[in-house]
Amino acid sequence: SVNPDLASERQTASFSVEKLTTLLDGGVEHTRIRRAVVEAIEGDPIFSRENQYFQSQNERYEAAVRKAVHLQKKMHEMGWTENGPEFKYIYRALSGDIAFLLHRIFMRCISVLGSDKQIAKWVPLASQYQLIGSYAQTELGHGTYLQGLETTAVFDIATQEFILNTPKISAMKWWPGDMGRSATHTVVFAQLCIHGKCYGVHPFIVQIRSLQDHSLCPGITAGDIGPKMNFEHTDNGYLLLQNVRIPRENMLNKFCEVQPDGTYVRRGSQQINYFTMTTVRITLISDEVIIPLMKACTIAIRYSVVRRQSKLKPGEQEAKILDYQTQQEKLLPQLAAAYAFHFIKDYLQELLDKGHREIQRKNFDTLPELHAFSSGFKAVVTQYCTSAVEICLRACGGHGYSLLSGLPSLYTKILASCIYEGENTILLLQTARFLMKCFMAASTGQPVPPSVTYLAAGKPGKCPAKNKLDFLSPDIYTEAYQHVAIRLVSSTAAKLQDLIQSGLKKHDAWNQCTVQLVQAAKAHCHYITVKNFAETVEKLETKAGIQKIMKHLCDLFALHGMFSNAGVFLHDGYISGAQMDMVTASYLDLLAVIRKDAVPLVDAFDFTDKSLNSALGSYDGQVYQRLYEWAQKSPTNKQISPAYERYLKPLLHNTRSKM
């Protein structure tokens, strides 16, 4: 039975929840397929996440391997293939709680960087699990700066082998998933040396564990890097190489080769590599970032209409906490952000597809824009959503702090997305570099990619809004965001120029502008997000109330951004103090409007109870019963304390005898 406080929220939805779900899925057919996958996965006890919050790191790892092995069988059974429409929903249905993800990267890496011969040899072995692969790039001492990797691969002409070594501790491979305990093989990125000359970082296939008994191969030291904030299910590993010899054929050689006599040959363009990174960044935004935020919103908002605390009006019953303006102000902007980023993901996917088509026609012109976009949005979306999940967690008070709420693990996992696949600050600076170039080009009338032509349109001016309702006009706020992006890009470009003209070296000048460059890159992404949301809303069908509620969310997302970053809008007077008061008034009004549809808006995300795995967020809202039931299953819940015999009993009894 559904908690009546939650049930009543659903009766007054201003729109069709099912219609919104299919909009989010991209059509009725996708919704159908997604639900079928979810049902098949969740109906299979081997994929259960029921005891997840009670398991040790070892148990989590073992379960993840079990699931990965079982998934092969399941896919066969269900007729799912890697290229089928179901595939993208499988990982989501498993909430990513599965092993061998790096095994897939191992295969992709060989497919992209290997010659046809190498692909023909290794990919079938991997796809049939005759080996388990990993991807050994990051080292203890080097992450994002790949050129600095210190592992060496020296070519030995005499034996036609590469000799791999970890010359010092900072060169030890560190973090690769699936490598700590599972992998038999890995792709090692190492500095290629021939005749004492270094040719930079190259990829080498190295066997690390026996295929017979899984023991470590000679010269290999490897293991698990230990406890982390999350990802207990993944065996992130370390790897130390001591004179490990591999045949010449094990260097992935689609783009460069070492010939038998030691001649180094480079061929073709490596630009396509950037495209792979771009693809990964855009994909992770959806699965690892937006979905977790949607889950956090679902949990926190359902809980906030079931939890009653204190009185809003004297004499009445205690109020649902979502009826407090402060609670609305915590949660509803995060809900709006989940929608905003869902739509920006569609936008990025489209850009990616277009880029892909161009590349297939050997046109690489779109790559810089695509790279800048994927970098900037990866950083902005992961950062925003991480903060948003944390807000959801804190908004649930003590119960949010219990692992049983599901919120701590959503938070500790999404946090990693700010670090992996490129540290966010560095990514934003890459976006900023692109913006600086485009701004300079645009200022001198040269052509720039369509997404940044706006940079040339900058002119001083004032926001024309006259009252708070004007700020519900997408033109008004989109224009304001654009104005800020142009101002921050242009003023930072000017500072950079000034510093260089004053005699500073280029790199010193750049470093002295980086704080502002980051701000400019963020402003650009924020503007594009708002603009895209507004344009998406514009195109929605007007029936079933969908467009109307999406318009409210778009307004809320935009005004929340103005309210919380007021400084950048007020700085040059584009928005006046009086206008900012109008923004605030409209923003607060919107909270009360969207609050009415808050539960239907999270219901539309269509998460099952199993996928939320939360005592606070289930569809029926029976929060307290579930917390109690789940707590009783905890391994900490023994009739007699484990500290009793050894510590408590002597303490209590000793002191009594002293009396």
Place this chain on the structure above:
Amino acid sequence: SVNPDLASERQTASFSVEKLTTLLDGGVEHTRIRRAVVEAIEGDPIFSRENQYFQSQNERYEAAVRKAVHLQKKMHEMGWTENGPEFKYIYRALSGDIAFLLHRIFMRCISVLGSDKQIAKWVPLASQYQLIGSYAQTELGHGTYLQGLETTAVFDIATQEFILNTPKISAMKWWPGDMGRSATHTVVFAQLCIHGKCYGVHPFIVQIRSLQDHSLCPGITAGDIGPKMNFEHTDNGYLLLQNVRIPRENMLNKFCEVQPDGTYVRRGSQQINYFTMTTVRITLISDEVIIPLMKACTIAIRYSVVRRQSKLKPGEQEAKILDYQTQQEKLLPQLAAAYAFHFIKDYLQELLDKGHREIQRKNFDTLPELHAFSSGFKAVVTQYCTSAVEICLRACGGHGYSLLSGLPSLYTKILASCIYEGENTILLLQTARFLMKCFMAASTGQPVPPSVTYLAAGKPGKCPAKNKLDFLSPDIYTEAYQHVAIRLVSSTAAKLQDLIQSGLKKHDAWNQCTVQLVQAAKAHCHYITVKNFAETVEKLETKAGIQKIMKHLCDLFALHGMFSNAGVFLHDGYISGAQMDMVTASYLDLLAVIRKDAVPLVDAFDFTDKSLNSALGSYDGQVYQRLYEWAQKSPTNKQISPAYERYLKPLLHNTRSKM
């Protein structure tokens, strides 16, 4: 041997580190005592935290009980007493990783709320550990709103007993520490009912476990609430009461009593209760919030001078990451905040001591101010420091995400401080209510407490700064913070008045202003923090370079706040856009200045390696060696994968046979 990259940072300190340490401790004698306590605790293997990151919740709990039991012996051995000068350093030296903290609250509760007779009976029993106490206030359905507690205590005249019950699941006690597995007794807060009439929440002493064999008493259901984000060492518990009968004498009756015939008598003032809450909030700021931030800064800053990544200048060696402006901008403001809050803690302690003296003279006039201050600062400091620790964690990239860095557990623990001892938003609204009252009083010329007389001084005007150096003048920025606080308090008061005059009920008007009320309360606390920092610096001795570096940190704290909350300063034109550019310029300049002293500034916190318990933050900076050594100790680090026999072997071998 110290990593040379770290050693070189210490050679150029502009001030005496030891002098700064004694300043932070409050004098040479305190430093001596603190170090003696730390040495005694850390030298005793029973208090070791060495394997903490590898332990399960059960192991952490057992270790915490072991330490608590051993501490009794240790204190006796060392001649430490609860009233001695060493006592406050013990908890700090243990990093709070100890059981029976609620046992102490149990004793304090009886001392404050019990009659002399009750104190004489229970306190000796507790202090000699003839029983283990707890404090059962929070319920599944009620936290901060105490009046809503649902547990009942019905007086039975016939037997002269109270009958305690948990009438519904939401009334179950939930969260009390030491109760899940250790406690034999607890103070239960329940609604007192006599002859069908309810008299509100009262405290009752209830035995929950046998003193013979620790089994649960009749009518008692209790256990551990399961896994949490942190506090694995604490057995937070649940408690369900079914017709549990306790004698009439077990209601704590200093302030109210139920007489044998059922007559309810109230006596004396309960105001002193507020004083207890106030004391707890101010104490926790130091131990649970500022110290963890200082630790996080120490770890992140030491790591940032040892970690080299990418090149700042072409052709040179890779740069220390702290040499990047963006890294300075992440970490140095958090360092400045640690100092700012350390000094505000001294300020609050002084206020508290003054209040205490007044109360002993039966003057309760200072209580409202003290309550408002402790609430607001508890909220502001916990929130700020939690975000600051998270920034430190993220600034260490992948290694910060490893539990071995120490940062994840600092973060997950400090996060709880935003929730316990009063949820932050509710506390800020209490501060805001006090500010509204004072503002109204001040506007009509009535007397207000000295800390808020500034509210009457509000006048429009402009900041007189003419260039970026002017913003290094404490008068200039303190004035700006004051201006903002007055503006936000007065404009919110005006909005509240307007809404009421437009016909809204008072409570509805209040709810519609809460987002802005929270802003106003924060602005007030921020202003006081800046002002207090500036005044503290003013009074410091000028020798040994201490005053100069503290002045830099004060400037940085103030300008960082202006840079990151620019909107509130720009809103009414008090600060112009051009002036905000000066703020930014001075702010960025300061980063480069303070960066030079960054390591000495964290060295001054004087944490031992054991107290940091971090592979990244040790005094010698041997980061990579330590990560590797520690990882090898992890229970996940077995020669053969625990998933091998059952899953990996069949997978690898099955597929081979399929070939």
